[in-house]
Amino acid sequence: MTRTMQKSGAALLGCAFALLAMPAHAASGWGLLNMPEGVTELSRKIYDLHMMIFWWCVAIGIFVFGWMIWAIVAFRKSKGAVANTAMVHSTKAEIVWTLIPVVILVAMSVPSARVLIDIEDARNTELTVRVTAYQWKWQYQYLGTDVSLYSTLAHESNTARQLQSGIDPETVPNYLLDVDHPLVVPAGTKVRLLITAQDVIHAWWVPDFGMKKDAIPGLINEMWIKVDTDKTGRYRGQCAELCGRDHGFMPIVVDVLSKGDFEAWLAAQQAAVKQAAAPKTAAPSIS
Amino acid sequence: MATHAQAAAHDDHDHKPQGWRRWVFSTNHKDIGTMYLVFACTMFFVGGTMALVIRAELFQPGLQFVDPQFFNSMTAMHALVMIFGAIMPAWVGLANWMIPMQIGAPDMALPRLNNLSFWILPFAFTLLLGTLFVPGGAPAGGWTMYPPLALQGGDSFPMLIFAIHLMGASSILGAINVVVTIMNMRAPGMNLLKMPLFVWTWLITAYLLVAVMPVLAGAVTMLLTDHFFGTSFFAASGGGDPVMFQHIFWFFGHPEVYIMILPAFGVVSEIIPTFSRKPLFGYESMVYATAAIGFLSFIVWAHHMFTVGMPLAGQLFFMLATMLISVPTGVKIFNWCATMTRGSLSFEPPMLFALAFLFLFTIGGFSGLMLAIVPADFQYQDSYFVVAHFHYVLVPGSLFAIVGAVYYWLPKWVGRMYDQKLATWHFWLSAIFVNVLFFPQHFLGLAGMPRRIPDYATQFADWNMVSSIGAFGFGFSQLLLPYIVIKCVKAGSKAADRPWDGAHGLEWELPSPAPFHSWESPPSAAIIARGAEH
DSSP states (O other), rough: OOHHHHHHHHHHHHHHHHHHHHHOOSSSSGGOOOOOSSSSSSHHOOOOOOOOHHHHHHHHHHHHHHHHHHHHHHTTTGGGGGTTTTTOOOHHHHHHHHHHHHHHHHHHHHHHHHHHHHHHHSSOOOOEEEEEEETTEEEEEETTSSOEEOOOOOHHHHTTTTTTTTOOOGTTTTTTOOBSSSSEEEESSSSSEOOOOESSSSEEEGGGGGGGEEOOOOOOEEEHHHBTOOEEEEEEEEOOOOTTTTTTEEEEEEEEEOHHHHHHHHHHHHHHHHHHHHHHSGGGGGO | OHHHHHHEEEEGGGGOTTTTTHHHHOOOHHHHHEEEEEEHHHHHHHHHHHHHHHHHTSSSSSSSSSHHHHHHHHHHHHIIIIIIIIHHHHHHHHHHHHHHHHHSSSSSSSSSHHHHHHHHHHHHHHHHGGGSSSSSOOOSSTTTTTGGGGGGGGHHHHHHHHHHHHHHHHHHHHHHHHHHHHHHHOTTTOOOOGGOOHHHHHHHHHHHHHHHHHHHHHHHHHHHHHHHHHHOSSSSSOOHHHHHHHHHHHHHHHHHHHHHHHHHHHHHHHHHHHHHSSOOHEEHHHHHHHHHHHHTSSSSSGOOGGGGGGOOOHHHHHHHHHHHTTHHHHHHHHHHHHHHTTTTTOOOHHHHHHHHHHHHHHHHHHHHHHHHHHHHHHHTTBHHHHHHHHHIIIIIIIIIHHHHHHHHHHHHHHHHEOOHHHHHHHHHHHHHHHHHHHHHHHHHHHHHOOSOOSOGGGGGGGHHHHHHHHHHOOOOOOHHHHHHHHHHHHHHOOOOOOTTTTTTGGGGGOOOOOOOSSSSHHHHHHHHHHHHOO
């Protein structure tokens, strides 16, 4: 009797957690329940780690909650349960429930440490972008080139987000997650981001890239991303460290282009920079 | 009973100043405990109102009610008020009431210090809440006060720093009093390993407080001098390091987390045996587990700041140390389960709150374990997942334990029984709404919603709405607590000296209501032996 109760309790719990574990395919709303798997080598490793720990927690939860529910159901005074007051100690049990968790922790920590070591391996990057945070915008500088761009909240979102603007956010495309000039990076390339800030601490976070890193004035943090070759597209994130009044309004948008497209884009940007600088230095006779 | 005769003898000494003098000049542990609890309850509703401002704004995308700066003030002030104004004073109030009664002492060891430690608090909170009315508004840089953002504060900044100094002083004085009382005032025969777990957990909590509140004071003083006296402890432009503040802050901040939860472990360890009618399973391992958690709390601080860019070795160390905490915590959970096993359970309101603690604190423990995994934390950090995690350990954790403690000991305090049916309503409303409020925040965080934002992208709208509904349901349900307590004080039916048939411990050997000076003469060895059946 009590065993079936335990089982049904555990099953119920399993269902609840399974709901949470469903991959979040739906782009919005009720279906958004879990971490995105993301589009980089690291983001998938991080996602797998997250799911591994999650299932460990589910397994432990089934045991612990099962025990609690069983005790609550089986030992009710109202059902005539009589307390066994002699049951106050068991060295054997205490050793068991100290050692088993230790073993589980070791099982969790080994893969975690492996992924962490991979994350920290920032060797052999092919492109470096310096990310500088300001209150409340991002600057992206492509090191080794003159290309630099500022990225601020898109005008439409900015109008709609004013206090009592009267504009329904649902009518604004990508409300609060759109910028004027996105960061552009190539797919299939190990891109190094050197992250810093000019005023207060911010944090650069695109969930699809698996991680965030603080942007700290006076320090330069390193983070790398390598988006899968077939995962070109537009990815969105936000500042993740409280940075003042408009902390909620400095989104991050990254356009991931194929290598060829990226080279073309970068060349065009460089040409634009040169052109902008040209009238001051050279005679107009070029044209 | 012997205790009744003793109580009668007490009456001669039961003179106390009347009117306001009784409270302002009080040196009595019960009166001071009451003041702490009333203060905590008041601040709980102040902080709760701020939470409802937050949840009202987040009910829908778009900014409907408040300016982003004011929203940021609400998140910062909500945390400061709840931590320093509600949870911590509530625990000190319970310590004041219960420790002398549980160890067979007449009062706290340092009664005037006790008076001072309480009366600092109203001044501290006048300063803190006063910031809402100064130019520039209340502190809006988060309760963690990270520089350089915190240094951008206006007139509220020095008020915040001094309020924190005052709160810290109050906590340190209160903690010293607890340590001195427990070390010196135990009745003869009550050795350390006979103390009830509430006393044990508070002893360790008090040591944590004495150890880390000065660290916080140091950190905020450095902020103050950075702002006003041209130092650059945390300013990179002057050779300082903004990350150093975070290290110092969390060296205080992590033990602070356990300061709020260890006494809850103590309360649950009192309530579960009582309503299981069975002694606590593994008493000694509970004590050692508490001490282990206390020790570990000092070596895990940097898990709050994995994204600042630490060396790999540092990240690995703090990950492993953090994961290790789940071992002694697990021991506690298993011991509570084993206490219920083969017991004779009944489900009065204190037990209901203790059971909810058991279930929901465990969920907070799971998310805590997930957060310890550094690579995954790179995703979770500063998202709503973190908000869900720490609210699970603080609300159904600390807060439910406090409410459970009030429902457990209230008959002893006032000599009257409260309306248990209404308290059961309070429980179910709280337990259901707290999950409606905080469980969806796990989803929001995993899906990518950062914390501390006044407005959000539209895909987060659905679960935010659910969470806000839960918040209003939870908030208004809490009004039942003061109603039930006031009704009990005014018109409750007479409570027995031992209103719970399974209760053990010296406090139940005293009459209800407990005499003004708890144990004027130490309890006899026989009473201690009976009380120490943990």
